[in-house]
Amino acid sequence: MRAPSRLFPNVNQIQMLRPGSTRPGDEEAILAAYSTEQIAPRYHEAIVAWQKKNFPELDFLEKNWGTYFGKQAPYQLVAKVGKLQTETIQYGRFLGKPKFEKAGEMTGNMFYSARDIIRAQASTELGSIEQHRLTLETAPTDEMKLSVLRIMAEELRHAYQMFWVLDQDSSWKKPGHPDIASDTMDELLAMHLGTHVLDAFNIPFYNFLDNIVFATFIDLVGKYQLEMQKVFSYAPMARSMGPMLSEEGFHIGSGRSFLRELAVGAVNQTGRFSLEQIQKTINIWVPRGAEMFGNERGGETAVAFGFKDRNNGTAQSEYLAECREVVELTNVAIVQAMLPDTSAPDARVLVRTIQDTGDVQRGIRPEDLLFIPHGNFFRKRGLEEVAYQPFDVHGNLLTENGKPIPAAIYLDYLKKNLPDYFVGDAEFAKYQAGLLEHEATGGRPHAW
Numbered sequence: 001m002r003a004p005s006r007l008f009p010n011v012n013q014i015q016m017l018r019p020g021s022t023r024p025g026d027e028e029a030i031l032a033a034y035s036t037e038q039i040a041p042r043y044h045e046a047i048v049a050w051q052k053k054n055f056p057e058l059d060f061l062e063k064n065w066g067t068y069f070g071k072q073a074p075y076q077l078v079a080k081v082g083k084l085q086t087e088t089i090q091y092g093r094f095l096g097k098p099k100f101e102k103a104g105e106m107t108g109n110m111f112y113s114a115r116d117i118i119r120a121q122a123s124t125e126l127g128s129i130e131q132h133r134l135t136l137e138t139a140p141t142d143e144m145k146l147s148v149l150r151i152m153a154e155e156l157r158h159a160y161q162m163f164w165v166l167d168q169d170s171s172w173k174k175p176g177h178p179d180i181a182s183d184t185m186d187e188l189l190a191m192h193l194g195t196h197v198l199d200a201f202n203i204p205f206y207n208f209l210d211n212i213v214f215a216t217f218i219d220l221v222g223k224y225q226l227e228m229q230k231v232f233s234y235a236p237m238a239r240s241m242g243p244m245l246s247e248e249g250f251h252i253g254s255g256r257s258f259l260r261e262l263a264v265g266a267v268n269q270t271g272r273f274s275l276e277q278i279q280k281t282i283n284i285w286v287p288r289g290a291e292m293f294g295n296e297r298g299g300e301t302a303v304a305f306g307f308k309d310r311n312n313g314t315a316q317s318e319y320l321a322e323c324r325e326v327v328e329l330t331n332v333a334i335v336q337a338m339l340p341d342t343s344a345p346d347a348r349v350l351v352r353t354i355q356d357t358g359d360v361q362r363g364i365r366p367e368d369l370l371f372i373p374h375g376n377f378f379r380k381r382g383l384e385e386v387a388y389q390p391f392d393v394h395g396n397l398l399t400e401n402g403k404p405i406p407a408a409i410y411l412d413y414l415k416k417n418l419p420d421y422f423v424g425d426a427e428f429a430k431y432q433a434g435l436l437e438h439e440a441t442g443g444r445p446h447a448w
Ligand SMILES: [Fe+2]
Pocket: 125, 154, 155, 158, 222, 248
C-alpha cells in the first residue's frame, strides 16, 4: 500500500483525447480520463485498517493481479478524479448556473441531501465487500473467485472515492455545526452487515449464487445511480462518476457471464446449482434492486437539486427492462445448450414464444427458462399499493373472494418462490414481521 500522503493529481494517467472529436463513445472516454488523489492520512489509514480487518484477501488479489488482469493497471487505493460533462448545472432549479465546487454553497436541505447520497453510496460499497466475503471461498472456479476479489477491491476504492468527496472540501464543516464530513466517515467505518443504509446491503450471502446474482442485478442498480449522477450539481461528486462507472462495467459483465455459465451448467448437469435455485435467488435480489431506486413516485427533489437526471420511477422501469434483457440473453444460452444447433436469433424467438404462450416448444418448458419477477413481487418499500401487497411473480394481485389474500397465505406463496435457507433466516423474518404488521394496521404508507 502506498504511504498515505496527499498527492498532486497524477497527470500521467490523464488520457490524451483528440480535440474537437465527437465520435460515439468519446464522451465515455472523456469521463474515464482521470487524475488520482489520496485522502488525508487519518482517513486513509482508517480505510486501510478497515480493509485489513474486513478484506484481508486484498493482498492475495494484488499478488495475483498480473496473472488474471494483466492488461489492467495494477490496483491502487486512490480517488480517481474525472472530468465534468459540463461546467454548468444541467437539471433542476439551478439550471445553467456553475456547478457547486464547495458543499458550503449548497444551502439547507440540499447540503444534507447531498451528504445523504454520498453516505448511502459509501455504505453500499463497504456493505457489498462484507457480503461477497461471506461466500468467497465457495467460488466454483478460480476465475470466479478472482473476479469477485477484484469487484471487492474496486468497491473498496469506491468507498474511498466517497471519502475523498467528503475529505477534499473543508466546507462540509460549517461554523457552529458538527463536522459533517468526519462524522459521516466515522459512522461509515463503524457500519456493518445489518446496519448499512440500504436493505440490499444487509442481507447475508449464503452461497456463490448470491455473489453472481448480486453482481448481475444489484451492481446494475449501482450503474444506474452513477449514470444518473454524472450530472451532479456538486462538482466533486460529478467528477467521481466516470471512473466508478467504468469499474462497474467489469462487475456487471462478470456477473452476466458467470450467470450464463451457471445456467448452462445447470442444463448440462455439470454445474453446482439448478435452474430452480438460480431462479429463486433472482427472486430475492431483483425486488431489492427495484427498491433501491426509492419510491416510484419520488426522486423529483434530487432532480430539482440537479443531483440526478431522472426521477425514481423512470430509472426503475429502465432498470427492470435491462434486467429482462440480461435474463433473455441467459435464456438464449440455455436454449443453445439444450438444442445445440440453434442460432442465437432463433433461440431468442423460441424463448419469447415459450414465455409468451407458456407452452412447451421443441421440448423446452417455461420452467426450463429464467425470468425476472414483476416489479411488484415481494416488495416491502415503495408505493402504498405495492409495498407488502400480495403480488405474484407475474405481477398479479393474489385475491380471495375479491380481496387480497391474507398475509399468512402470501407467506406460503413466497416460501415456494424463494430459497429454503432464505425463508428460514433473519431477513425473511423481518419481512414477515413487517407484512403481518401491515396487515394488522390496515397498511400504512412507507414513504422512502
Ligand atoms: Fe461500487
